[in-house]
Amino acid sequence: MSDETIWIKRARAGDQEAFARLIETYQTPIYNLTYRMLGDAAEADDAAQEAFLRAYTRLSTYDSRRSFKTWLFSIASHYCIDLLRRRRLTWLSLDEPLPSIYVAALAEPNPGPEEQTVRGEQTALIQRHLARLSLEDRAAIVMRYWYDLSYEEIAEVCGGTVSAIKSRLHRARLALAEALVDERRDASRRDVPSERLHPPERLYRMEAMR
Amino acid sequence: MNHAPFHEMMTAALDAPLPPADRAALDAHLAECDDCRELCEALNASDTLLTLAPAIPAPVGFAERASARLAGRASLARMIGGGMMLAVGTVAVAALTINPLAGAYGAFFRLPTFLTLARALLPFLDVCRAVGGGGWLALTALLDWSAQQPIVSAGLLATLPLVGLWAYWFNKLSPKVVTT
Structure with missing residues (x-):
């Protein structure tokens, strides 16, 4: 036991x-x-x-x-x-910062100053995108990405059939990608430095440097 | 042109490699559709972002605060349950004290006996008396002895379910030991 x-x-x-x-x-x-x-x-x-x-x-x-x-x-x-x-x-507007999220990002064990900033930005980005999803879609995405649950397990947690979960995840992923496209287009219009537009790639570099 | 099937292939490719035919069809489409290519890149970037995002750790002291909150809520439930238990116990004790009180009262004032009530309410006892004099005598003697005061009998009968209820709550609220 x-x-x-x-x-x-x-x-x-x-x-x-x-x-x-x-x-x-x-x-x-x-x-x-x-x-x-x-x-x-x-x-x-x-x-x-x-x-x-x-x-x-x-x-x-x-x-x-x-x-x-x-x-x-x-x-x-x-x-x-x-x-x-x-x-x-x-939910906070997409243009506003999320102070508490940055506080949470600072709780990471032993981050360097630059990594703190990047992680804070990324956490804020993720939350902004998650906030655009319906509640059920958001729950499915969290289960899939943070807990690596199978479709069957997500269906067990969130309720519904496996095919419903598949279509929910499909819809949510497209919505997240469209949010990223919108954000990049908006940022390029506002002339934001290019490195801020691609946080995943920056994180890749930081992970590789470890 | 309907782009939806290609969108489905793009999201499916995030979970598992596409079949070769689908992969070839998708690649061919992406080579000529700027919007889908941009969406595909964003899908992959978003997928990477989420995959690499660490779990936010619980704040320091979270477990202690949650346990304290649990203990507080449990003690409130225990207090309410204990209050109810006390109230029922009080009523049960009161029912028990009716016995000597009624006995003391009966020493000074005449109370209707069970027998007189039975005579008034249950005429068939007369038939019983006619049928079996000896049995009837024994029965009346027994009734006279054990149920001298009907109010006492009623009090004792009421005590039984109340004590049972009290024991049930007491058992429910008491922590149980589990052997492993």
């Missing part, structure tokens, strides 16, 4: 310390998910905590044959979608 299975079993019986172990294990995946969905560090922190609380109170409904991680993702992503629908969270 794995440690995780033991912690789940104990947490189900009311052992909060065992559940604390599960929180420690999954805090970054869940926080990253809520952050990517909500785009705000404080909101993401609160939503991730609430997702864990909901998971604890619903532990009796968890089917141990399923992956605990995808079950947690399902709770967190649905909570974020509900939150955004309920609060009608106002």
Whole structure:
């Protein structure tokens, strides 16, 4: 029996310390998910905590044959979608900076000054593009890229059929690419230095220099 | 010209290599369609951007704060449950105290006995008495002895479900030990 299975079993019986172990294990995946969905560090922190609380109170409904991680993702992503629908969270304009995102980027372990800047820019770019997607498409993209889930697993987390997830990802990827095209065209009109238009290539260089 | 099939090939190529025929068709199309080529480049750039994006780590102290919040919420639930348990327990104890109180009351004031109520409410007891005098005598003696005061019997009967309910809540709220 794995440690995780033991912690789940104990947490189900009311052992909060065992559940604390599960929180420690999954805090970054869940926080990253809520952050990517909500785009705000404080909101993401609160939503991730609430997702864990909901998971604890619903532990009796968890089917141990399923992956605990995808079950947690399902709770967190649905909570974020509900939150955004309920609060009608106002997304920042595409032209405005996202200060909290830069703060989050600074939390990376041991980044150099230039890498900090690049990562901050890239995080802001990603969030701007994610914000253009529908909530369901955004959740599917986050599951695909940050957690490398299969179509079947994404369908399990987000709900829906595998073919629906495929078409959702197709639509979302096209929307993200179009956002990038628009941004590049807009930046070239505003005469922004060319190196700021291609952040992925810059990151490639930085990864290669390590 | 319908570009949608080529768009589908472009996004499909992000997950797995295309079949050779599709790859050739897509390459041929990209060679002559500037818009699709630009979109394809953006798709790849966007894919790279997302693939390389690191997970944002949870803020320092997140796990501790989440655990504390969980403990706070659990203690609130426990407090509400405990309050309900206390209320039910109080009612149960009150029901139990009816017994001696009613007995003391009955020592000074005459209360209707179960027998008199039975006589008034259940005429068939007369038939029973007619059929079996001995059995009836034994029965009346027993009723007189054990159910001298009907209000006491009612109190004791009411106590049983209340104590059961209290035990259920107590069991539900108590932490359980899991052996591994």
